[in-house]
Amino acid sequence: MYKNNLYLRALKGETVERPPVWMMRQAGRYLPEFIKIREKYDFFTRCRTPELASEITVQPIRRYGMDAAILFSDILVIPQAMNIEVEMKPNFGPWLPNPIRTQKDVDNVIVPDVTVELDYVMQAIKATKELLNNEVPLIGFAGSPWTILCYCVQGQGSKNFDKAKEFCFTQPLLAHTLLQKITDTTIAYLKEKVKAGVDAVQVFDSWGGMLSPLDYQEFSWKYINQITEALKDDAPVIAFGKGCWFALEEMSKSNVSALGVDWTINPKMARKFAGDKITLQGNMDPSRLLSSPFEIKKIVTEMINNFGKDKYIVNLGHGILPNIPLDHAKAFIDAVKEYKA
Numbered sequence: 001m002y003k004n005n006l007y008l009r010a011l012k013g014e015t016v017e018r019p020p021v022w023m024m025r026q027a028g029r030y031l032p033e034f035i036k037i038r039e040k041y042d043f044f045t046r047c048r049t050p051e052l053a054s055e056i057t058v059q060p061i062r063r064y065g066m067d068a069a070i071l072f073s074d075i076l077v078i079p080q081a082m083n084i085e086v087e088m089k090p091n092f093g094p095w096l097p098n099p100i101r102t103q104k105d106v107d108n109v110i111v112p113d114v115t116v117e118l119d120y121v122m123q124a125i126k127a128t129k130e131l132l133n134n135e136v137p138l139i140g141f142a143g144s145p146w147t148i149l150c151y152c153v154q155g156q157g158s159k160n161f162d163k164a165k166e167f168c169f170t171q172p173l174l175a176h177t178l179l180q181k182i183t184d185t186t187i188a189y190l191k192e193k194v195k196a197g198v199d200a201v202q203v204f205d206s207w208g209g210m211l212s213p214l215d216y217q218e219f220s221w222k223y224i225n226q227i228t229e230a231l232k233d234d235a236p237v238i239a240f241g242k243g244c245w246f247a248l249e250e251m252s253k254s255n256v257s258a259l260g261v262d263w264t265i266n267p268k269m270a271r272k273f274a275g276d277k278i279t280l281q282g283n284m285d286p287s288r289l290l291s292s293p294f295e296i297k298k299i300v301t302e303m304i305n306n307f308g309k310d311k312y313i314v315n316l317g318h319g320i321l322p323n324i325p326l327d328h329a330k331a332f333i334d335a336v337k338e339y340k341a
């Protein structure tokens with residue numbers, strides 16, 4: 001199907017010559033060719049213009065030759081489509097001027113027709129598939145319902161998402177109503193993305209680790225699992241829960257094809273919790289890309305040896321940072337391509 005099928009083969013658990021590699025947030029701020037586009041167009045214009053979104057998606061592939069591309073977009077296009085205002089402020093991040101706090105706020109949130117409201121994403125996927133020319137698969141994504149709720153209620157990024165937690169713990173029925181609306185929208189959205197051409201979908205639960213194991217079940221995993229169940233006949237689903245090592249065992253019993261892990265757990269422990277039937281993805285500390293290229297290669301080789309080359313996708317434990325030197329990112333990718341068992 002693709003000239004390079006390593007990523008899809010690893011998701012199926014097939015034996016591979018070497019594991020595939022890509023980097024979370026690979027289409028972004030550390031690339032000079034990206035910064036050039038950013039100087040001319042604001043964030044959501046880049047997301048909404050298929051020519052720009054597709055160009056940004058393939059930029060890292062052209063430069064480094066990762067084994068998969070991830071569509072340039074954002075998890076916050078979902079709340080936008082649900083009638084919630086979302087801005088992206090330069091050097092600040094997401095800003096939602098009217099955060100969700102009351103019954104009336106939740107009532108005003110709609111489950112939209114994604115084929116209309118998010119058609120620009122589908123057009124971006126089609127444009128990207130053209131540019132990729134069957135070289136590598138394309139990953140689509142969404143935020144987990146809990147992580148989306150975090151932004152909708154907090155109104156901006158946060159170190160602890162205290163207002164989001166307060167909302168869930170003082171008005172749980174309202175929180176579940178909102179989570180279900182986000183889940184229904186996300187399922188419809190991801191199904192459309194698969195129809196438009198993405199080969200797998202990753203659910204980013206960036207703030208799952210903010211919750212206790214018990215609350216994680218109730219406010220996050222329950223909804224990710226609904227998404228996985230709904231998508232299981234459409235495409236492989238990868239669940240990435242940052243800080244969620246405590247849930248790996250439970251997550252591995254679901255219909256996900258792979259689990260993302262961050263750097264707060266070592267590979268052997270992650271394998272022990274998740275079992276050896278499921279594909280794991282991760283987990284180098286993104287700040288480790290500041291080490292020398294020589295050291296990066298050593299760390300990557302050891303990481304592959306510890307996860308095992310099969311049922312494994314090499315990645316960072318979270319998104320690549322803006323201050324990473326270009327040749328260090330290259331060392332990360334090259335180390336995987338040069339890997340010999």
Ligand code: CP3
Binds near residue numbers: 076
């Ligand atoms: O992986 C990729 O390269 C694809 C593109 C992608 C973006 N956002 C582009 C982006 C993906 C997969 C995301 C997901 C996303 N967005 C997450 C989950 C992953 C994670 O990092 O935890 C979250 C929490 C968001 C919300 C978001 N978007 C924040 C907090 C910010 C500001 C901080 C930051 O990362 O710069 C954004 C903006 C954003 N999304 C940028 C990019 C390239 C940078 C702003 C810009 O380009 O103008």
